[in-house]
Amino acid sequence: RPPGHDDCDVALRRLADALHNGFKREWEINDLNEANTLYRAALELLPVEHPDRASSLHDIAQCLADRSRQKSTATDLDEVVAAEQEALRLLELGNPG
Template identity: 40%
Template sequence: LELCPPEHPYRGMCLRNLGRNLRKSSVQTAAIRDLEKSVELLRRALKLHPIGHPDRFSSLYESALCLSLRHDQYGEASDLEEAILLGREALELCPSGKPDRGVIL
């Protein structure tokens, strides 16, 4: 992220990729701080991937995964509700026949 300043066109992608990797790390190590940081980074990525942006689907998908995982850890209903909303939006961006549709289902 240090090499990709806030105005850089790939900033959102860098945030999403780091968030995804921290989510994976949290699963491997059970480090809850990695999961919390992942949720934060993915929220920032979503702000940079508004409706119509080509990377919005992957940011929505990763955010939904992280929130679902955090719900599993803490049992917060709001995390699961948000994960469902984001997952539904991701599904809308993925029409039938598109390879990514099976992943989100």
């Protein structure tokens, strides 16, 4: 779907999910990196109050956690914590995402 389409974030997340799941089967780091890029692109399309924002942050955190297990970088782990904290903050504010 073209950028700006109402469901573009959903399409990006579905493709990212497929790549992330592919990584879990094949351990191809390029799939994981592409999934991370797509998850972030989907998140950028969502306004702060969007109900799917918390789950999108969680998707990014899970992708980064998997990548940190492969590459063991402190930066990825710091981003995991930050993304999960932001997701929790949104949930505490009543955002169901």
